[in-house]
Amino acid sequence: MNNEEMTIGQRVRKARKEKGYNQTELANALGKSLRTIQKYENGEIEISISMLNELAKALDTTTTYLLGYKTETVKPQITTFADVAVMLFELEKVAGLKFDIAVKRPPRNDNWECSIKFDGKAKTDLNADMCLFLEGWADARENYSTEKYADWKDKTLAYYSRLAVDEQADEAKDNAIKRKVTPAGDLENYDYKE
Numbered sequence: 001m002n003n004e005e006m007t008i009g010q011r012v013r014k015a016r017k018e019k020g021y022n023q024t025e026l027a028n029a030l031g032k033s034l035r036t037i038q039k040y041e042n043g044e045i046e047i048s049i050s051m052l053n054e055l056a057k058a059l060d061t062t063t064t065y066l067l068g069y070k071t072e073t074v075k076p077q078i079t080t081f082a083d084v085a086v087m088l089f090e091l092e093k094v095a096g097l098k099f100d101i102a103v104k105r106p107p108r109n110d111n112w113e114c115s116i117k118f119d120g121k122a123k124t125d126l127n128a129d130m131c132l133f134l135e136g137w138a139d140a141r142e143n144y145s146t147e148k149y150a151d152w153k154d155k156t157l158a159y160y161s162r163l164a165v166d167e168q169a170d171e172a173k174d175n176a177i178k179r180k181v182t183p184a185g186d187l188e189n190y191d192y193k194e
Helices: 008-019 023-030 034-042 049-058 063-067 081-093 127-143 146-160 170-177
Strands: 099-104 113-118
Touching: 008 034, 008 049, 008 063, 023 034, 023 049, 049 063, 049 146, 063 146, 113 127, 127 146
Parallel strands: none
Antiparallel strands: 099 113
């Protein structure tokens, strides 16, 4: 049985055994009862994200592993700038996520700046989540050590792995594309010859 087919409880059991703990030792390490650990492993009770974080720490694994979310299997292959553009184009497909693209460039501005803007107060399903995520990410990048930053990324992915997103209908995609965008360059007249 591979990791994706296992339940959270089965992954907890596997990680516990790999760590060399019996259920009683894990219960003591977490300040929980033996029966609670048994219920976690048998799937009799749902494990909260905060408890998954504690379990991951006690078992020397990641929260994303316990959830079955394998970051290495979803990690996009980025070898060209086109791969980066494809990732950005995927944002247009997400239902409940509204954004604008802003471009400021000379001669009207001193600097050349481009950004993707999400209105956290917009009446959409995901914009507030996106703003909270970006706020946390900015703080983590600026203030965390390498180890703490890696831990923050794991816990953040674990948290958001439970937030499913839907793809927009074609009409909604068309409307998203028609939003006001300040042109970044004249790609229509670009010569694509090598």
